[in-house]
Amino acid sequence: MKLRLLLLASATLLASCDDEEIQPDTEFVTAFDLPDNGESQTIIAIQNQSKNGLRYVWNFGDGTTSQEENPTHIFESPGIYAVKLKALGFGKSDSVTKTIKIAPFNLFTRVDSHFAGTYDCKVVYEYSAYQSPTTRTRLPDQEVVITEAGASTLKWNDALLSYYPSITGSPQLPYNSAYNFYSLATSAAPRTTASAKFYAAGDSAVFSISKRTGASNGSATTTYHGIRRP
Incomplete structure (x- = not known):
């Protein structure tokens, strides 16, 4: 009995020393x-x-x-x-x-480039249909006006373009090293897609609108290659 008490007292003392x-x-x-x-x-x-x-x-x-x-x-x-x-x-x-x-989250506090502005664009129209060759037509030059519509969204005419991060849940990361990518929200106009690429090196961007053409199973894409005005 005395031995058990002695061992218990020794264990308690050791634990106390280790904890203090x-x-x-x-x-x-x-x-x-x-x-x-x-x-x-x-x-x-x-x-x-x-x-x-x-x-x-x-x-x-x-x-x-x-x-x-x-x-x-x-x-x-x-x-x-x-x-x-x-x-x-x-x-x-x-x-x-x-x-x-x-x-x-506010993307625009985390990137050096400022995307809003007026872009002078060269415009190309492409049409392709099932089993038909793609046709390309150069259209007159046009302006594209981009405004900031939210913390990570842009407005192009009536379309709201949302920033597309490279990693889900990490919008502070650029899409890739060459450009920042925006696209039309998935809930908008399922037969229409729109996107914008803003290049990190210089005030240049490419805007694109693509529409499905229905029964012919074709698509029409208008691409704007733009330089932002100073």
Whole structure:
């Protein structure tokens, strides 16, 4: 019986020493730096400035958690979120909560090129039908006017073109290194497609509208090769 008590006391002492390498009277601080605001679908870096904690538990206020010491996080939707850090260690625990305002993602704050403007365009019309050769016709030069219609949408006449990211959920990434790509929303006019490529090197773009021609199973495509006016 005495041996069991001695072993139990020894185990308790060892666990206590392992959990309190720094004495309980050591300064224990829970703190972190969080931006006042950010954008949805964008990486937010959080700096843990706590002192002498052993474990950290984060609650980001959007249903997700983390136990990393210095986490990064992506808020998928706009809103105001309460981010809570709970620090544990040396027989103590403490928590701090801060709020962050997440705005809708705005592509135009993340690219160097400004797409809105008036483009002087060379215009080519193509028609193709089933088992028929494609015909090409040069049309008179035209203007294409592009305006920003939202955080990641453009307006071309009555068509709203949406930015097409290379990775779903990552609109901050360019479509590829040569150009940024916009297309007509999939819910609009199923027999009509429209797109715009804005090239990263210079103020140039290519706009395209394609329409199915019905019973003939053909398609008519008008392509505008444009240079933006200064």
